[in-house]
Amino acid sequence: MLSFEDVAFQYEGEDLPMLDGLSFHIERGEFVSLIGASGCGKSTILRLASGLLQPAHGAIRAAGADIRTQRRWCGYMPQSDLLFPWRTVGQNLRLPLELRGGLSPAEMDARVLETLRRVGLDDCRDKRPAELSGGMRQRAAFARTLLTGSDLLLLDEPFSALDFITRVTMREWLLRQWEQTHKTILFITHDVEEALFLSGRVLVAAERPIRALRSVPVPLAMPRTTEDLAAPEVQRLKNELIGLLRKEG
Amino acid sequence: MPKRKNVYLPSALLVALFLIVWQALAMGMDAAYILPSPVQVVLRLWALRGPLFTAHLPATMSVTLIGLGFSLALGVALALLMDASPTAEHALYPLIVASQTIPTTALAPLFVLWFGYTIWSKVLVTVLMTFFPVVITVFDGFRSVRTDMIDLMTTFGATRGQIFRKLKLPAALPYFFSALKMAVPLSIIGAAIGEWLGAQEGLGYFSRRMMTQLDGAGVFAPILLLSLVAMALVGVVSLLEKRAVTWRGE
Structure with missing residues (x-):
C-alpha cells in the first residue's frame, strides 16, 4: 500500500x-x-x-x-487537530469533500453525518470546534481524515x-x-x-x-x-x- | 444587563468629571472665543443645526465614504498582491511604509492646486491617511494563516485558489475588521483636514470659518459632530464584526 x-x-x-x-x-x-x-x-x-x-x-x-x-x-492527520475555528464541526468535515468536488451539498451532508455517527459525534455537527473537548476534537479531525476517502x-x-x-x-x-x-x-x-x-x-x-x-x-x-x-x-x-x-x- | 453597565461606569464617570472640569474652567475664564464651555458648544451645535446637518455634514460624509472606499479597495488590493507574490512584497512593502513619512497635511495645498476645490483633493488626503493601516493589517491577516493548515489543505489536494478562498480569506476576516475600525475614524479625520486646508463646504471648512470669526463654540460644534459620527460608525462596524466573526481569540 x-x-x-x-x-x-x-x-x-x-x-x-x-x-x-x-x-x-x-x-x-x-x-x-x-x-x-x-x-x-x-x-x-x-x-x-x-x-x-x-x-x-x-x-x-x-x-x-x-x-x-x-x-x-x-489522508493526513497532523499532531494538532487543525479544525478551522470559523467552521462548525460538520463544515470542517465537509472540507475534504468540498475540495474534491463532484458531490452535491445534500450528498456531502449525508456523508458528513454518516461519518460523524461513526466517530460518535453526531450531536456535535453544528457546534464550533472550541466547544469540544480535546479528545472530541481529535475524533472530529480523524473523521475529517476518513472523509478524504483515501485507504x-x-x-x-x-x-x-x-x-x-x-x-x-x-x-x-x-x-x-x-x-x-x-x-x-x-x-x-x-x-x-x-x-x-x-x-x-x-x-x-x-x-x-x-x-x-x-x-x-x-x-x-x-x-x-x-x-x-x-x-x-x-x-x-x-x-x-x-x-x-x-x-x- | 446590570453587569455590563458596571463595566463602563468608570469611563462614564471619567467623561463626566472631564466635562465638569472643562465647564468650570471655561466659566472661570469667561472667554468663549478661547475656551467655550461644553454647554455653549452644545447650544451652538443646536443653533447651527440647519447648515451643519443639511450642507456640511453630507459634504464631509461623502468625502469620508468615497475616501474610505478607495482606501479599502487599494489596501486590500495591495495586500492581495503582496500575499500572492514575494517579489511584489519586497518591491512594495518598504514603499508603503515610506509613504507614511510623507507629511500629508503639508502636501494638501498642492492637491488643491491639482484638483481645485473639487471633492478629489479631499479624497486624496483621506486615502493617503487611511490606506496604510488597511494594507498592513490585512496583509498581516493573510500572513497569520498557519502553515500547517495550508499543508493540511495541500494533502487534501486543494488548489491555490481553494486555499485562498477557504483558508486565507476567513482567517484574514478578523484582521479586516480591525483595519476597518482604524480606517473609519482616520478617514473622517482625513476628510476634515482636507476641508480645513481648502474647501467651500464640509465640517472641516465650517470649523475653520468659525475660527476666523472668533466663534469658539462654533469651532467646537462641527468637531463634536464629527466625533459623534465617528463613534457611531465604529459602533456599526463593531456590530457587523460581531455578526461576521464569531470565533475571535480561538
Whole structure:
C-alpha cells in the first residue's frame, strides 16, 4: 500500500541527511507504528509520504503508483487537530469533500453525518470546534481524515497533546475504528506503549541518517484491551524498544 | 444587563468629571472665543443645526465614504498582491511604509492646486491617511494563516485558489475588521483636514470659518459632530464584526 524505495532526503542548510537510501513497505490493511526519539526524522518520513516534502532521491509509491503521478492518495492527520475555528464541526468535515468536488451539498451532508455517527459525534455537527473537548476534537479531525476517502491514513502523533486518560481511551477507540474501516494506517508516535497497543508491527527509527527501519512484530492478537499490555512478552518487548531508542539518543 | 453597565461606569464617570472640569474652567475664564464651555458648544451645535446637518455634514460624509472606499479597495488590493507574490512584497512593502513619512497635511495645498476645490483633493488626503493601516493589517491577516493548515489543505489536494478562498480569506476576516475600525475614524479625520486646508463646504471648512470669526463654540460644534459620527460608525462596524466573526481569540 505504501512503499519507500531507496529514498534520500536532506533539509536545506543541514550537514547530515535525514534519510539515506531508506526502503520499507506497508501492506494493505496493516496498522503500522513508527517510533523514534523526537527529531529523528519520523515526521519527515510522514511528510514525504504525504507529498509535503519531495525526496532528493528514490521513489515513494502508494497503491503501486508513484505518488508524484497521483493526487489525494492519503489522508493526513497532523499532531494538532487543525479544525478551522470559523467552521462548525460538520463544515470542517465537509472540507475534504468540498475540495474534491463532484458531490452535491445534500450528498456531502449525508456523508458528513454518516461519518460523524461513526466517530460518535453526531450531536456535535453544528457546534464550533472550541466547544469540544480535546479528545472530541481529535475524533472530529480523524473523521475529517476518513472523509478524504483515501485507504491510506498517515497519522502524526495525533494523541500526543491529550491527557493520559483521554489518550488511553482514544487509542482503544482508534483501534476499533481501524477494525471497522479496514484502512491502512501509518501511525507516528514517541510512546512505545501506544505503538505496541495499536499496531501489528512497529517500525523503529534508531539512527541518523535513517538508512533502514527495524521491523518488530507485536505478539498480541486482535481485538486487544489495555490489560493485554501487561503480558510478560509485551513488557519485555517494550523494554527492548525503549533500550533501542535510548541507545540512539 | 446590570453587569455590563458596571463595566463602563468608570469611563462614564471619567467623561463626566472631564466635562465638569472643562465647564468650570471655561466659566472661570469667561472667554468663549478661547475656551467655550461644553454647554455653549452644545447650544451652538443646536443653533447651527440647519447648515451643519443639511450642507456640511453630507459634504464631509461623502468625502469620508468615497475616501474610505478607495482606501479599502487599494489596501486590500495591495495586500492581495503582496500575499500572492514575494517579489511584489519586497518591491512594495518598504514603499508603503515610506509613504507614511510623507507629511500629508503639508502636501494638501498642492492637491488643491491639482484638483481645485473639487471633492478629489479631499479624497486624496483621506486615502493617503487611511490606506496604510488597511494594507498592513490585512496583509498581516493573510500572513497569520498557519502553515500547517495550508499543508493540511495541500494533502487534501486543494488548489491555490481553494486555499485562498477557504483558508486565507476567513482567517484574514478578523484582521479586516480591525483595519476597518482604524480606517473609519482616520478617514473622517482625513476628510476634515482636507476641508480645513481648502474647501467651500464640509465640517472641516465650517470649523475653520468659525475660527476666523472668533466663534469658539462654533469651532467646537462641527468637531463634536464629527466625533459623534465617528463613534457611531465604529459602533456599526463593531456590530457587523460581531455578526461576521464569531470565533475571535480561538
